Structure formats: structure tokens, C-alpha cells
Amino acid sequence: MPKMGLSHLETSLLMALVMSVVLGITTKKTQSEQLRYGLKCMGYFVGTVFGLGWLMYLGHG
Amino acid sequence: MAEKVAGEASALASVNKWAPIVALGWLIPGAGHFFLGKRLRGGLLFASVTLSFMVGMLMRGYLFEWQTGDLFTTLIYCGGYIANLASGVPYLFAKWLGYSEPDMAGHVVDYGTKFLVCAGLMNILAMVDAFEIATGKKD
Numbered sequence: 001m002p003k004m005g006l007s008h009l010e011t012s013l014l015m016a017l018v019m020s021v022v023l024g025i026t027t028k029k030t031q032s033e034q035l036r037y038g039l040k041c042m043g044y045f046v047g048t049v050f051g052l053g054w055l056m057y058l059g060h061g
Numbered sequence: 062m063a064e065k066v067a068g069e070a071s072a073l074a075s076v077n078k079w080a081p082i083v084a085l086g087w088l089i090p091g092a093g094h095f096f097l098g099k100r101l102r103g104g105l106l107f108a109s110v111t112l113s114f115m116v117g118m119l120m121r122g123y124l125f126e127w128q129t130g131d132l133f134t135t136l137i138y139c140g141g142y143i144a145n146l147a148s149g150v151p152y153l154f155a156k157w158l159g160y161s162e163p164d165m166a167g168h169v170v171d172y173g174t175k176f177l178v179c180a181g182l183m184n185i186l187a188m189v190d191a192f193e194i195a196t197g198k199k200d
Contacts, residue, residue, distance in 0.1 A: 003169075004119035011172045014116065015179065018109040022183040025102050026190040029200055 009049070016045030079195040086191040088149045090184045093191030106187045113180035114151040122173025123164040124155065141174075147181035147188075 006014070024038025086093025091107030094100075125141030128134060145152050162170070193199040 001119070003121055004116065005169050006116075006120070006172070008168065015113075015172075015176065018113045018183065019179065021105055021109045022186055025105060026186040 009053075012049045013046065016042055016049070020045065075196065079192050082195045083188050083192050086188045087147065087184065090149060090151070090180075090187060093188065094194070097191065097194050099194065102190075106183075110148065110180050110184050110187065111151060113176050113183065114148050114155075117173045117176030117178075117180060118155060118160060120169050120173025120176065121162045122170060122175070122177040123162055124152070124160065124177060141178055144178040144181035144185075147185050148177070149184060151180065 020038045020042040023041050024034040028034040028037045082093045082096055085096055089107070090110035091103035091105070093103070094106060095103030097103075124145050125138050127142045128138035162173075164174075190199070
């Protein structure tokens with residue numbers, strides 16, 4: 001079986017994508033609400049990844 | 062007395078209604094939704110859980126074994142085992158094929174372990190959603 005080696009960013013974005021899809025589907029009732037919530041979750045995940053990334057970068061000097 | 066018997070019969074009928082769907086949803090991610098006619102949702106849930114599990118395996122993530130000890134070890138290993146088991150057929154299939162990677166340090170392996178655990182946790186969310194749809198609490 002081949003070994004997959006993704007970077008931190010790629011892995012985080014892939015995780016954000018699958019989590020957003022599942023959270024959108026399971027927490028909201030209508031399709032438009034699900035889509036909106038999924039996109040919102042994705043935005044929060046990506047924002048957190050970049051925010052914490054910059055915080056760690058600046059924290060290290 | 063008659064009301065009590067009727068209530069018990071209703072509860073049993075309700076269990077018979079949702080239990081097979083939740084069990085199906087556990088075995089094959091998204092199958093509960095598919096069975097309830099929510100094909101798009103079922104397909105997306107299947108794709109998300111299976112993709113997460115596959116990526117976890119390709120990153121050589123660790124599949125937890127039931128292990129007890131101090132509180133922290135018990136929480137991590139037993140919780141991880143339950144989460145892994147919640148993935149259903151992908152987990153059973155991986156075990157059947159002899160997938161057994163050691164618990165090693167390293168960011169790729171660590172991410173893989175998280176993907177494997179998250180696949181199970183996402184399937185638990187999907188099972189709860191299928192339960193709510195089957196019992197009429199959700200459309």
C-alpha cells in the first residue's frame with residue numbers, strides 16, 4: 001500500500017472539507033441551510049488554520 | 062394497564078423502526094440515509110467518512126486497541142478504539158486485511174491517526190442524524 005505524505009496545510013484543508021460536509025448535513029434541516037452552514041464551518045476552519053499558523057510564526061519571532 | 066401495554070408496544074415498534082437503520086448506518090457509512098431515501102446526503106456522508114478513513118490508512122495512522130491503565134491512557138485508548146470501531150465496515154475490513162501500524166511519533170502518522178478517529182466520529186454524527194430522520198424528529 002502506498003504511503004501518502006501531505007503537508008500540514010493540505011492535511012488541515014482536507015480535514016476541514018470532510019468535517020464541514022458532515023457537520024452541514026447532520027446539523028441543519030433544509031439543503032440551503034446545510035450548504036450555508038457547511039461553507040460557514042469551512043470558513044471558520046480555514047480561518048483558524050491561517051490564524052493559528054500566523055500566531056505560531058509570529059510567536060517564534 | 063391497557064395504556065401501559067399500548068405504550069410498550071409503541072416503543073417496541075419505534076425501536077424496530079430505527080434500530081435497523083442505525084445499524085445499517087454504522088456498518089456502511091451513509092447507508093441509513095440512503096435507505097430513508099436521502100440519497101444525496103447518504104452519498105456525501107459515505108464519501109466523507111470513507112475518504113477520511115482511506116486517507117488515515119494511507120498516512121499509516123494507528124488503529125487503537127482496547128487498553129486500560131491510568132485515566133489518561135484509558136480515555137485515549139478506549140475512546141480511540143470506540144471511535145475507530147464506529148467507522149463500521151471500513152474498520153472491520155482493514156482489520157480483516159491485517160492492517161496494523163505501530164503507534165509511532167511523526168506528523169504524517171499522527172495526522173493519519175486523527176483522520177481514522179474522525180471518520181468514526183463523523184459516522185456517529187451520521188447515525189444520530191439517521192435516527193432523528195427515522196423517528197420523525199427531522200425531515
